[in-house]
């Protein structure tokens with residue numbers, strides 16, 4: 448008979464650093480009243496009532512406690528185009544909107560992030576400048592196949608490729624051959640590939656048709672990128688994913704037809720997931736015509752029917768992640784009488800997610816769990832960070848934000864933390880407001896203000 452092992456008495460719990468009192472906890476499974484106990488940056492208690500001793504308390508009564516948002520799609524453009532945005536401004540704006548982590552795209556920094564040395568440079572900058580945690584995308588461009596292993600070893604969260612012109616000379620688009628070869632190599636390395644899915648030949652064809660008619664207004668620009676442009680590229684990328692076994696993430700899917708193609712591929716066991724962005728759920732082609740430059744992005748914002756269908760997709764679990772695709776530029780690049788010449792990219796990192804919550808305000812208990820899935824849990828899962836991030840659960844990082852559903856607030860340019868006060872959401876009203884954002888148990892944003900002595904962001908390595 449083996450001797451009975453002596454079971455040590457449970458250690459006297461340390462005094463907690465923080466208890467979040469009285470909030471409504473949002474998880475993908477539902478909303479419930481509970482409290483969080485936090486110690487050394489981790490959630491160590493999640494219970495109806497946390498009774499431990501604590502150094503501090505945060506009153507969350509009457510508020511929702513969301514998991515810290517993980518925005519897998521931002522362009523903070525540093526190094527090289529810091530005057531467009533920058534890691535400090537960008538991450539603060541993200542935190543002000545409930546974000547705890549961002550994944551920075553390999554463009555529009557200059558040079559773009561195409562190898563391990565580039566990753567180390569951007570990582571060092573972000574460790575100094577970013578107030579939230581972060582991961583970094585590497586680029587997949589024609590000719591950098593031999594850099595992909597280095598990118599993986601340096602901790603890239605995945606590879607990003609453009610199937611159409613990126614607008615950035617140093618970040619050329621992949622043709623079919625280089626995309627296929629890149630995905631094949633990425634599959635071997637265990638790296639996910641994300642694509643900007645617009646077919647270059649079709650986009651040029653439709654663009655030329657508009658320009659030939661001397662049409663250069665917003666309406667003509669929208670007509671130059673019909674849904675077919677997106678669908679052709681999604682078809683090709685999913686086909687390649689099937690052939691190569693590469694994990695594929697289609698970023699900024701703008702149409703329900705695009706989501707349907709991704710669903711079809713998934714039914715064929717292709718490892719593909721869909722991201723859409725807040726602006727496709729919040730704006731329509733009419734807003735593009737009305738707002739002009741601040742609402743220009745590619746693929747473009749679609750009609751009301753498609754916007755509503757994307758909400759259906761999101762509620763049905765057919766959209767896996769929602770990012771901001773925050774891609775701002777200085778005002779001079781946003782002003783031209785020719786809409787085709789205006790820089791494409793929407794600055795929405797601060798308000799986009801809050802406006803999604805606002806859109807669900809009347810059905811919060813039903814819809815907030817879905818938002819917790821697409822804004823945090825699913826992102827962490829897809830990018831293998833779920834051992835640390837993405838949920839309010841014991842043992843995970845204490846990343847969370849408090850959301851208040853209060854009186855309608857009108858969004859102003861003055862409240863933007865981005866470098867340039869350009870946003871399609873200025874003038875909109877929202878009942879949902881993020882009052883506090885915590886990363887690893889420390890306040891970054893509190894009571895609608897930047898917390899003094901903000902902590903520096905940590906680099907996140909995928910769990911390969």
Ligand SMILES: NC(=O)NC(NC(N)=O)C(=O)[O-]
Pocket residue numbers: 522554555613614615643699743744745746772774791792793
């Ligand atoms: N160079 C960019 O930042 N492009 C971005 N611009 C958009 N979406 O309009 C993007 O993600 O494709």
Ligand SMILES: [Zn+2]
Pocket residue numbers: 643698699745
């Ligand atoms: Zn893109």
Ligand SMILES: [Zn+2]
Pocket residue numbers: 520521522552772773774
């Ligand atoms: Zn983007």
